[in-house]
Amino acid sequence: MTKSIVDPFVILPEEAAPLGVQHCERCELSNQRDRVIWGEGNPEAPILMILDNPGAREDRQGNSFLCGTRETLQCGMREAGLDTDSVYVTYLLKCRPIRSYNKPEAREACSPNLQIQLQEKKPLVLLGFGNVVAGALFPRNENVSVKELRGRWHEYQGIPIGFTYHPLAVRRRPNLMKFFVHDLIALKERWRESN
């Protein structure tokens, strides 16, 4: 069950990948992953967040833990007053890379999975994290960056989309947290306007 911001750091429930994707071998990450990570949070949430790829989710003993990315994201959400029940978090790539790989090929191969999610979930608002996600969603816009995109609303597949820094960038440079929180507050307000 999803918890609210009262408990700031929670491991959100993972949504199982559709049967047809659980054994996907469309790119070389199929040789590196433990499993396909479809997404986590509320599968029917109005806000869909897009990260680049999953990180570690279990320790060596197999116990679930929150990686730095997800912990920082929840920290920002708490500051912004954004409840975890309102969001679903997914990835450009549904498999965790542990070695180098052909990134353009993997992104292209996995892109249909995000399209399926958008069609099925019909979120009201999207939020992309980091330059990798920005570049993958707007490939014609050469060298597109979060710095350039944030602070305004754009459109992806007919859905409003905002961008902010990758949580790991915020973790490395704490001075970005205020911008990160600002963007999450803007997201919350955009969602409320859509209701």
Ligand code: SF4
């Ligand atoms: S990253 Fe995507 S395309 Fe590649 S194996 Fe995993 S699910 Fe399939």
